[in-house]
Amino acid sequence: MQPVKVGLLGLGTVGGGTVSVLTRNADEIARRAGRGIQITLAAAKEYNADAIIGLDQIENITDDPFSVVDDPDVKIIIELIGGYSPAKELVLKAIENGKHVITANKALIAIHGNEIFKAAQEKGVIVAFEAAVAGGIPIIKAVREGLAANQIEWIAGIINGTGNFILTEMRDKGRDFEDVLNEAQSLGYAEADPTFDVEGIDAAHKLTILSSIAFGMPLQFDKTYIEGITKIEQQDVLYAEELGYRIKHVGISRKVDNGIEQRVHPTLIPERRLIANVDGVMNAVLIKSDAVGPTLYYGAGAGAEPTASAVVADIVDVVRALTTDPENRVPHLAFQHDALSDINILPIEEIETAYYLRMHAIDRPGVVADITKILGDSKISIEAILQKEPVGNASCIPVIFLTQCIKEKEMNTAIIKIEKLDAIDGKVTRIRMETFG
Secondary structure: OOOEEEEEEOOOHHHHHHHHHHHHOHHHHHHHHOOOEEEEEEEOOOOOHHHOOOHHHOOEEEOOHHHHHOOOOOOEEEEOOOOOOOHHHHHHHHHHOOOEEEEOOHHHHHHHHHHHHHHHHHHOOOEEOHHHOOOOOOHHHHHHHHOOOOOEEEEEEEOOHHHHHHHHHHHHHOOOHHHHHHHHHHOOOOOOOOHHHHOOHHHHHHHHHHHHHHHOOOOOHHHOEEOOOOOOOHHHHHHHHHOOEEEEEEEEEEEEOOEEEEEEEEEEEEOOOHHHHOOOOEEEEEEEEOOOEEEEEEEEOOOHHHHHHHHHHHHHHHHHOOOOOHHHOOOOOOOOHHHOOOOOEOOHHHOEEEEEEEEEEEOOOOHHHHHHHHHHHOOOOEEEEEEOOOOOOOOEEEEEEEEOOEEHHHHHHHHHHHHOOOOEEEEEEEEEEOOOO
16 A cells, blocks of 8 residues: 655654654554655755754755645645744635545634634534643543543643743742743743743643543633733742642633633642652643542643644544545544534633632731731632741741632632721732642
């Protein structure tokens, strides 16, 4: 049987890794796919030829990606350019030409996935995107296929390695956010513009995809609550540790009675939980399902070969399905196309969780009692109070409250009242808490 001809768009870190993995493991991959796989065309404006094993086996490398998607001999297009444009136009053109598509582009899928999947459904082609979430961890396949017997209750994921590296360094080495961010950039973990990583946008793209697959609904990135880690201070990391918690930047998707919670934000997690001990640039996704219970998926969330591992796995899946009737293929978002539901995504004000509150209060009798009264009047139960000693001649002391679960809108009202107390200096720092029990 003739090898399947593949066109590759992008020869950067992941594109180069994909060529190298396909070349190095060609025989093993062919045994699994049932036939050979050959990248015959590639498009890239810049690439490091010396760093890519197997580059010499590509017949033609061009700077025109549209010539690759228009080539009649190419059956599969791998999109590794990233971003929204021209990636979207290239993917839609490939689908229009009847080609299957594999992408690692989480932003493209999260924002334009509904349109792309609709076009693919109409043309009877596959769009595979395992590498778009958590790099080399096969989490899409696990949720979509491995947990198909289950009703998924919630997902919690550390799905951005840059943010996890920063928080780990702040905890382990007592460093400040800006200091660690600068190192992350120098090590290549963070871009020159780190906004997508540290403000939670990258994690929100990935969570949007996981949430849709878990709960059978269209992609709804615009309804995801997003909060970054730029306001996390060293003292919060230390106080959390003292109270038996660790701060992680987590994406949470949870099914509740009146809809779906879909949110990314810093979160206090009990230090005994496995997910709280995922450190450095590693990723992990914890899933609670009704039949199997909790399952944890851990591994490298980025990098050339870990991400290429997921890309190549998608190629193998597509090659296996080339002769399959489109109606009998695994659906893009796990549920059959006509069975997706427009489930309500809850605004952050309606979610219910526990909280860590830190405030600076004037060191005088009765202040803590005033704060406690406001919380009590708002029906917010207190789990723990940590009151620190004043430093030097400081007139204010840090006071930390851990609360039990309450709706966000109720907590917002209480915080406004606390901040109006004349004994409170500045704003209240609020970090949500989850036990993932």
